[in-house]
Amino acid sequence: MIDVDLLRKEPDRVEENLGRRRNPEYLALFREAREKDGEWRASLQEADHLRHRRNDLRDRMARARTEGGPSPELTAEARAIPDQLKAVEAREAELLRQRDAALRRLPNLLDPTVPYGKDDTENVVVSTWGEPIPEGTDRRSHAELLERLGMVEFDRAHRTSGAGFYYLRGDIVLLDFALQRMALDLLRERGYVPVVPPFLLRREPYEGVTDLADFENVMYKVEGEDLYLIATSEHPIAALYQGEILDEDHLPLRFAGLSYNFRKEIGGHGVDQKGVFRVHQFFKVEQFIFARPEDSPKLHEELRSNSEEVFRRLGIPYRVVNVCTGDLGTVAAKKYDIEAWFARQQAYREVVSCSNCTDYQARRLGIRMGKAGRPGKVVPHTLNSTAVATSRAIAVILEQYQNPDGTVTVPEVLRPYMGGLTVLRPSSATG
RNA sequence: GCUGAGGUAGCCUAGCCCGGCAAGGCGCCAGCCUUGAAAGCUGGUGGCGUUCCGCCACGGGAGUUCAAAUCUCCCCCUCAGCGCCA
Numbered sequence: 001m002i003d004v005d006l007l008r009k010e011p012d013r014v015e016e017n018l019g020r021r022r023n024p025e026y027l028a029l030f031r032e033a034r035e036k037d038g039e040w041r042a043s044l045q046e047a048d049h050l051r052h053r054r055n056d057l058r059d060r061m062a063r064a065r066t067e068g069g070p071s072p073e074l075t076a077e078a079r080a081i082p083d084q085l086k087a088v089e090a091r092e093a094e095l096l097r098q099r100d101a102a103l104r105r106l107p108n109l110l111d112p113t114v115p116y117g118k119d120d121t122e123n124v125v126v127s128t129w130g131e132p133i134p135e136g137t138d139r140r141s142h143a144e145l146l147e148r149l150g151m152v153e154f155d156r157a158h159r160t161s162g163a164g165f166y167y168l169r170g171d172i173v174l175l176d177f178a179l180q181r182m183a184l185d186l187l188r189e190r191g192y193v194p195v196v197p198p199f200l201l202r203r204e205p206y207e208g209v210t211d212l213a214d215f216e217n218v219m220y221k222v223e224g225e226d227l228y229l230i231a232t233s234e235h236p237i238a239a240l241y242q243g244e245i246l247d248e249d250h251l252p253l254r255f256a257g258l259s260y261n262f263r264k265e266i267g268g269h270g271v272d273q274k275g276v277f278r279v280h281q282f283f284k285v286e287q288f289i290f291a292r293p294e295d296s297p298k299l300h301e302e303l304r305s306n307s308e309e310v311f312r313r314l315g316i317p318y319r320v321v322n323v324c325t326g327d328l329g330t331v332a333a334k335k336y337d338i339e340a341w342f343a344r345q346q347a348y349r350e351v352v353s354c355s356n357c358t359d360y361q362a363r364r365l366g367i368r369m370g371k372a373g374r375p376g377k378v379v380p381h382t383l384n385s386t387a388v389a390t391s392r393a394i395a396v397i398l399e400q401y402q403n404p405d406g407t408v409t410v411p412e413v414l415r416p417y418m419g420g421l422t423v424l425r426p427s428s429a430t431g
Numbered sequence: 432g433c434u435g436a437g438g439u440a441g442c443c444u445a446g447c448c449c450g451g452c453a454a455g456g457c458g459c460c461a462g463c464c465u466u467g468a469a470a471g472c473u474g475g476u477g478g479c480g481u482u483c484c485g486c487c488a489c490g491g492g493a494g495u496u497c498a499a500a501u502c503u504c505c506c507c508c509u510c511a512g513c514g515c516c517a
Contacts, residue, residue: 041480048479048486055452055486058498062451070497078497226507245441371441371459377477 036099107330108360117324130317142398143275150427164280170427178417183285183387192256197236205239208365233257257286282391296381300356303385317341344399354385
């Protein structure tokens with residue numbers, strides 16, 4: 001949520017920034033928020049005056065009681081207040097509700113370094129690492145390879161759970177856990193505290209961390225309960241300190257979140273391709289930071305650097321793009337995507353999303369920073385970045401590290417986590 | 432799931448029966464005192480607004496009343512015990 005104070009004090013700046021999102025709906029919402037805010041403040045004054053009179057009359061009647069009781073005039077005056085106040089307060093509450101409804105639908109303000117563009121074709125490549133591997137004659141898709149190795153069950157999973165689900169079986173499970181552990185160890189070396197969060201959240205904290213349209217499209221709801229399966233550990237970690245005041249001396253707080261993630265993703269794109277690239281359930285090691293506002297740009301680069309290091313250690317070529325204004329989600333002020341080189345597809349595809357959400361999530365969640373019992377609270381910044389989503393990492397590793405005989409060489413950095421296993425071979429436990 | 436106890440400022444607590452300006456402690460900040468520190472003393476310590484002032488804030492909502500932390504109803508959450516359970 002945007003700071004309402006900014007709306008009042010620098011409306012031109014806010015409007016110009018929202019305009020860069022290239023969505024006229026935002027400008028309309030902005031004007032509505034400003035208009036309702038003005039009306040609300042006028043209404044608030046009116047209500048305040050009435051409440052002041054009510055309080056004053058209440059006190060006079062209380063005093064009069066000890067001196068033989070209030071006069072009929074005083075009583076009549078006091079009795080006239082509630083009806084007036086009720087009408088004014090109803091209007092006041094409605095205006096505030098309307099203002100906040102508009103305000104909450106506004107996206108975050110864009111960082112000035114976000115490139116201007118209409119969609120993902122206009123994202124700007126800011127760096128590349130490694131040499132894209134040229135197309136091999138008989139390179140297989142990761143899905144085909146997994147099936148040949150007997151390390152995945154797609155068809156049976158579709159029968160038990162539907163499209164977008166899968167069983168991993170055999171040594172690929174070790175590879176999945178190795179990726180998790182490798183990323184976790186890297187983050188631990190760099191001061192990130194591991195967190196296994198709840199995998200289900202209530203609606204109220206959820207509304208603080210994501211935008212409402214996403215909510216309907218991606219979240220799985222538990223029937224009969226106010227609980228939703230998390231789409232990423234970013235969400236429960238962001239909500240961890242909901243309504244609290246963080247001690248500014250303890251910032252930044254760095255976390256390494258570990259969770260399965262559950263996404264319906266109906267709408268924009270479904271589960272459109274065989275394999276584990278886009279699925280309803282996957283494991284992710286996530287980085288998350290609560291930061292002082294002035295530190296967040298620097299920490300955004302730190303997150304990006306950590307994520308890049310994961311793929312460097314895996315030996316996977318990649319590039320980093322600065323996501324343009326037209327392609328940026330509502331919550332982020334700036335976002336880098338890391339796109340890994342998929343050797344079979346001969347294409348860069350997204351494996352990491354690294355966002356600076358500035359104060360947008362924290363304000364919605366009612367998180368402030370400062371010193372306890374001292375005035376001058378400000379809203380901290382939150383940042384998040386994938387360290388590794390194991391499903392996509394598995395896909396890209398299989399495309400790159402496969403051998404002509406259908407086996408897969410285990411990336412060296414993962415071997416210590418796999419009991420020294422160097423090659424994935426067809427599973428003996430097929431059936 | 433059942434029963435009970437709770438939800439009051441950053442934290443802890445009083446007030447609730449019996450309606451009338453939300454009391455106190457801890458922590459923190461400032462000042463006084465001190466060579467320095469502690470102790471002590473004094474003041475401050477949430478949100479909103481058109482900020483010398485006013486309003487709001489006792490889990491949320493509705494009701495009764497001139498007036499609700501307090502009375503009534505509905506809802507949410509937490510804890511404890513019991514039940515179930517890996």
